[in-house]
Amino acid sequence: MADSDEPVQIDTAVSHPARIWNYWLGGKDNYPVDREIGDATLRVYPEIADLARHQRAFLGRAVRYMANEAGIRQFLDIGTGLPTVDNTHEVAQRAAPEAKVVYVDNDPLVLAHARALLTSSPEGATTYLDADVRDPGRILREAARTLDFSRPVGITMLGIMIFIGDDDEARAIVRELVDAIPSGSHLAMTHTTNAVHGERTDEAIRVWNENGSVPMVVRSPEQIAAFFDGLELVEPGLGPLSRWRPETNPFGDAPEVDEFCAVARKP
Structure with missing residues (x-):
């Protein structure tokens, strides 16, 4: 399923965003260095754990929308993160068993889990690329082994562009x-901002950047747009991910969060 069968080498002394995110979600696929940075961020911004859960819920809603309402049968998930419940292929293939999904991430631990956990329905396909978002050309070339780019594709980029500092x-x-996908394709994206909590979010980002291995940047709603x-833009447009077509909320009331999102269609 992955693009390499070589043994995975994991440096447990260096943190990785996917593992810190896993820690905030209550997962066990993380190391002391990841938990240390996760806890430091939680001390100044405890809402980050709720934000992580809201982002996971948004993924499900966005993929369901694309599969059920937009008729998308191909998905390119860039910045996959560690497998958990209701991964992209599970949501998509629940709606359309023939759906094809390509996952992309550059964390060796994600690669190791992808080999074991990212399975597919018999009718569909699920593959994994060990690649960096900074190389979209390679992602597109290798994803074309599984996806037909002459037909609509749903691209998900959740919490990944925050690690590309240059606008x-x-x-x-x-x-x-987006240029590589045809009309009818969709883009779903989330990105950290400081439009809601201002200085508190800025302080959390400062703690992250002083301790983490990969710095992140916040952008204004206008920059995200x-x-x-x-x-x-699909209704309700760009806004806090907790407010994008919320279902019965398992986390109680859905306050605004400093992670904005949108789903958009290529005309």
Whole structure:
């Protein structure tokens, strides 16, 4: 399923965002260095754990929308993170067993779990690429082994562009990916902002950047909206991910969070 069968080498002394996120979600696929940074961030911004859960719930809602309402049968999940319940292929193939999903991440631990856990329905397909979002050309070339880019594709990029600090580079990455997919395709994205909690979010980002191995950047709602230039935003548009088509909320009331999201259609 993965693009390599070589033994996976994991440096347990270096943190990785996917493992810290797993820790915030209550998972066990993380190491002391990941928990140390996760706890440091929680001390200044305890809502980050709820934000992580809301992002996971948004993934399910967005993929269900694309599969059920938009008729998407191919998905490119960039920045996969560690497998948990209701991964993209599970949500998509529950709606359409023939759906095909390509996962992309660059954490060796994600790669190791992908081999064992990212299975597929008999009618569909699920593959994994060990690749970096900074190389969209390679992602597109290798994903084309599984996906037909002449037909609509749903691209998910949840919490990944926060690690591309340069605005021009970040927009160019998204533009190259969107340019490669046909009309009727969709882009779902989440991105950290400080529009809701302001200085408290800025302090959490400072703690992360001082301790983590991969720095992150916040962007304004206007900067996040620029990623969707040329696309048609699906209602309710761009806003806190906890407010995007919420279902019965398992976490109680859905307060605004400093992680904005949108789903958009390529005309």
